[in-house]
Amino acid sequence: xxxxxxxxxxxxxxxxxxxxxxxxxxxxxxxxxxxxxxxxxxxxxxxxxxxxxxxxxxxxxxxxxxxxxxxxxxxxxxxxxxxxxxxxxxxxxxxxxxxxxxxxxxxxxxxxxxxxxxxxxxxxxxxxxxxxxxxxxxxxxxxxxxxxxxxxxxxxxxxxxxxxxxxxxxxxxxxxxxxxxxxxxxxxxxxxxxxxxxxxxxxxxxxxxxxxxxxxxxxxxxxxxxxxxxxxxxxxxxxxxxxxxxxxxxxxxxxxxxxxxxxxxxxxxxxxxxxxxxxxxxxxxxxxxxxxxxxxxxxxxxxxxxxxxxxxxxxxxxxxxxxxxxxxxxxxxxxxxxxxxxxxxxxxxxxxxxxxxxxxxxxxxxxxxxxxxxxxxxxxxxxxxxxxxxxxxxxxxxxxxxxxxxxxxxxxxxxxxxxxxxxxxxxxxxxxxxxxxxxxxxxxxxxx
Numbered sequence: 001x002x003x004x005x006x007x008x009x010x011x012x013x014x015x016x017x018x019x020x021x022x023x024x025x026x027x028x029x030x031x032x033x034x035x036x037x038x039x040x041x042x043x044x045x046x047x048x049x050x051x052x053x054x055x056x057x058x059x060x061x062x063x064x065x066x067x068x069x070x071x072x073x074x075x076x077x078x079x080x081x082x083x084x085x086x087x088x089x090x091x092x093x094x095x096x097x098x099x100x101x102x103x104x105x106x107x108x109x110x111x112x113x114x115x116x117x118x119x120x121x122x123x124x125x126x127x128x129x130x131x132x133x134x135x136x137x138x139x140x141x142x143x144x145x146x147x148x149x150x151x152x153x154x155x156x157x158x159x160x161x162x163x164x165x166x167x168x169x170x171x172x173x174x175x176x177x178x179x180x181x182x183x184x185x186x187x188x189x190x191x192x193x194x195x196x197x198x199x200x201x202x203x204x205x206x207x208x209x210x211x212x213x214x215x216x217x218x219x220x221x222x223x224x225x226x227x228x229x230x231x232x233x234x235x236x237x238x239x240x241x242x243x244x245x246x247x248x249x250x251x252x253x254x255x256x257x258x259x260x261x262x263x264x265x266x267x268x269x270x271x272x273x274x275x276x277x278x279x280x281x282x283x284x285x286x287x288x289x290x291x292x293x294x295x296x297x298x299x300x301x302x303x304x305x306x307x308x309x310x311x312x313x314x315x316x317x318x319x320x321x322x323x324x325x326x327x328x329x330x331x332x333x334x335x336x337x338x339x340x341x342x343x344x345x346x347x348x349x350x351x352x353x354x355x356x357x358x359x360x361x362x363x364x365x366x367x368x369x370x371x372x373x374x375x376x377x378x379x380x381x382x383x384x385x386x387x388x389x390x391x392x393x394x395x396x397x398x399x400x401x402x403x404x405x406x407x408x409x410x411x412x413x414x415x416x417x418x419x420x421x422x423x424x425x426x427x428x429x430x431x432x433x434x435x436x437x438x439x440x441x442x443x444x445x446x447x448x
Contacts, residue, residue, distance in 0.1 A: 015053030030068030030085030265298015
């Protein structure tokens with residue numbers, strides 16, 4: 001393969017592609033075309049058949065386009081990688097940088113990831129190794145992983161199973177969660193069944209929709225509006241339980257610090273304090289070495305039970321308990337955890353998106369160089385501001401036909417008066433290699 005080239009190759013129906021990468025960034029895109037294609041600058045490549053399909057070996061940053069149904073195996077050492085638009089199984093290992101997975105309906109098997117991992121609209125993901133950076137999961141069916149060295153942000157995932165998370169964790173609308181260890185703080189909102197063996201920081205649960213089982217919590221625990229039961233075997237810090245308790249949401253806590261209970265009933269409550277116990281009404285505390293309260297909060301037949309044992313003080317109030325002594329700032333803790341996680345993962349996504357655009361721009365330039373060598377065109381791009389505005393308006397109309405499912409048979413506006421790189425991008429849209437939206441981003445990145 002030449003130093004700057006585009007190379008197409010046949011992929012027999014039903015076969016797979018084995019890609020070996022020796023350094024550089026990698027972009028893999030599924031397309032409706034039957035053949036594969038390599039695009040890149042200063043890339044050495046070798047393509048040959050193997051018993052199950054096609055073997056591709058590359059050195060340098062490259063974009064690989066495959067039929068969307070093609071199974072893919074990736075080996076070697078790549079820097080940053082983006083894989084999107086495939087409907088088949090992907091097995092990859094050897095990443096030194098970031099990994100972005102988008103719009104993938106087959107199972108994804110990933111080895112060690114050298115930096116951040118972003119998975120968006122992925123059917124199934126198994127992280128067989130470790131992710132050295134942050135992990136972001138959005139709209140994922142099932143996700144499994146062993147070790148995450150950074151922070152974790154999860155939204156709209158059906159099933160999540162993880163080993164160790166070294167940073168903080170933020171979970172929102174997750175159907176089922178099993179995590180062995182979170183070394184930092186954990187915030188979970190509207191999660192289904194939740195099992196976490198240990199948390200090194202604080203835990204904040206909001207409207208848990210399934211039973212929550214927590215092993216050891218080294219920090220504080222806050223629970224708001226539980227819709228299902230919550231059990232915490234050992235909380236080293238304080239407890240704050242607040243809000244309406246759903247029928248059948250039985251809760252049990254062992255607390256090393258103080259406890260505040262501000263719930264609306266009817267709830268049957270058993271509380272035992274090593275320090276001072278302040279009940280919702282007088283004359284209800286059992287005397288003894290440890291103060292104990294047994295009674296019903298609210299009116300009517302109890303629909304849920306709460307059992308709290310605390311080594312410190314316990315305060316019990318009826319209603320929502322929103323007064324100045326209501327608790328220990330768990331809302332602030334949750335906001336800080338989520339804000340820190342979102343900040344970290346946003347930085348990771350910005351870095352990855354920048355790498356994607358750069359890689360795609362390199363691919364477009366490679367196409368342009370080849371077409372220039374073949375066709376001999378190379379007129380300077382339009383530079384007049386008046387002509388530039390007119391061309392941009394014509395370009396918007398031309399791209400619109402691809403957004404609405406048109407065939408795009410008409411020639412790009414400007415024709416041979418365009419710069420070679422700009423025309424190459426528009427040719428890629430015409431061929432279905434990239435979308436109209438991706439073309440606009442590339443043109444902006446190249447200043448076209």
